[in-house]
Amino acid sequence: MLTNLDARLSPHAPAVLSIFRVVFALLFLCHATSHLFGWPMAEQQAPVGLWPYWYAGVIELVTGVLIGLGLFTRIAAFFASGTMAFAYFTQHLPMGPIPLADGGEAAVLYCFAFFLLVFTGGGAWAIDARRRTGATSATRTRG
DSSP: OHHHHHHHHGGGHHHHHHHHHHHHHHHHHHHHHHHHHOOSOGGGOOOTTOTTHHHHHHHHHHHHHHHHHTSSHHHHHHHHHHHHHHHIIIIIGGGOSOHHHHTOHHHHHHHHHHHHHHHHOSOTTSHHHHHHHHHHHHHHHHO
């Protein structure tokens, strides 16, 4: 029964990975726009140049756009994951070691979601996948 389920679901994994990537990127972009532009939560807006909040917003914006498009997904996800690890260790861990209790649960989830994308890539519906396919077909036509 489980083998049958694996066989039925496995072909869809690259597409579902792409959906996962896009959803996490869009949520991450909400954090970026809150830090940089005060939207959708004005109380999170950081003054320009305020360390680390404004700079985190810039990193979140750039990596969120790249991850959402699936362009340079692995490197963008690496930086996004590191940004969220930094956020957890500097902003939440000092308040206690349990993410649910110290308000750092979202930072940990983003950190590991992006860390997963470092190793899996962006999935079937990513610009990176198109670039690889284009490079492979161009090599075949030349060779």
